[in-house]
Amino acid sequence: xxxxxxxxQSMFIQEGEDVSMNCTSSSIFNTWLWYKxxxxxxxxxxxALYKAGELTSNGRLTAQFGITRKDSFLNISASIPSxxxxxxxxxxxxNTDKLIFGTGTRxxxxx
Amino acid sequence: xxxxxxxxxxxxxxxxxxxAFWCDPISGHxxxxxxxQILGQGPELLVQFQxxxxxxxxxxxxxxxxxxxxxxxxxxxxxxxxxxxxxxxxLCASSLGTSSGEQFFGPGTRLTVL
Numbered sequence: 568x569x570x571x572x573x574x575x576q577s578m579f580i581q582e583g584e585d586v587s588m589n590c591t592s593s594s595i596f597n598t599w600l601w602y603k604x605x606x607x608x609x610x611x612x613x614x615a616l617y618k619a620g621e622l623t624s625n626g627r628l629t630a631q632f633g634i635t636r637k638d639s640f641l642n643i644s645a646s647i648p649s650x651x652x653x654x655x656x657x658x659x660x661x662n663t664d665k666l667i668f669g670t671g672t673r674x675x676x677x678x
Numbered sequence: 679x680x681x682x683x684x685x686x687x688x689x690x691x692x693x694x695x696x697x698a699f700w701c702d703p704i705s706g707h708x709x710x711x712x713x714x715q716i717l718g719q720g721p722e723l724l725v726q727f728q729x730x731x732x733x734x735x736x737x738x739x740x741x742x743x744x745x746x747x748x749x750x751x752x753x754x755x756x757x758x759x760x761x762x763x764x765x766x767x768x769l770c771a772s773s774l775g776t777s778s779g780e781q782f783f784g785p786g787t788r789l790t791v792l
Contacts, residue, residue: 570719570720570722571720597777597779598777598778598779600779600780600781602783607786607788608785608786609682609684609769609771609783609784609785609786610721610769610783611783612780612781612782612783615778615779615780617778655720655721657720657781659779664709664726664773664775664777664779665723665726665734666723666779666781668720668721668722669720670719670720671718671719671720
């Protein structure tokens with residue numbers, strides 16, 4: 568099935584560093600969601616975005632809905648060890664409540 | 679606490695056997711989804727229910743997979759017979775069914791077919 572392109576595929580950073588990742592699509596969406604998945608667990612919803620250009624924060628996380636409606640960005644500031652996991656973006660096309668997921672960004676944080 | 683419940687968390691079976699997974703969505707969520715997630719990839723939708731009705735099962739391999747949500751609350755996903763390629767994480771999610779698109783996932787069932 569269709570999956571969105573996420574980059575980078577993986578990141579290895581030191582504790583305290585900031586992190587940026589993005590997600591791109593060939594089609595437009597009216598909702599972008601960001602999830603975090605720990606090993607052996609289900610994805611947990613982090614942030615939801617509903618308008619082009621919208622910038623939303625959740626603690627140290629900030630996400631943006633791209634103005635073209637074809638991309639979204641997630642930033643994590645001052646990373647900590649518990650940020651380790653796989654981050655997935657998901658887009659919702661117009662006139663449907665289905666989600667299309669990205670390929671994931673694996674984040675490793677070293678102390 | 680509002681959570682999606684799934685059981686079992688882990689299942690090991692031999693090929694050609696039947697397996698079944700159960701999901702209980704967040705109370706009041708009309709829409710229920712079953713996803714399959716292969717290691718290293720994002721979840722892919724298998725079937726979507728609105729109350730007790732199937733809305734989309736276009737990606738469900740119907741020769742061996744079946745899903746039901748008889749009373750519009752909890753749901754069961756069955757595989758019979760299981761094949762080696764079915765080894766994956768099976769995730770259940772639920773939503774209010776509004777235009778927000780927000781879906782909430784359960785912890786998943788990790789299936790290993792030997």
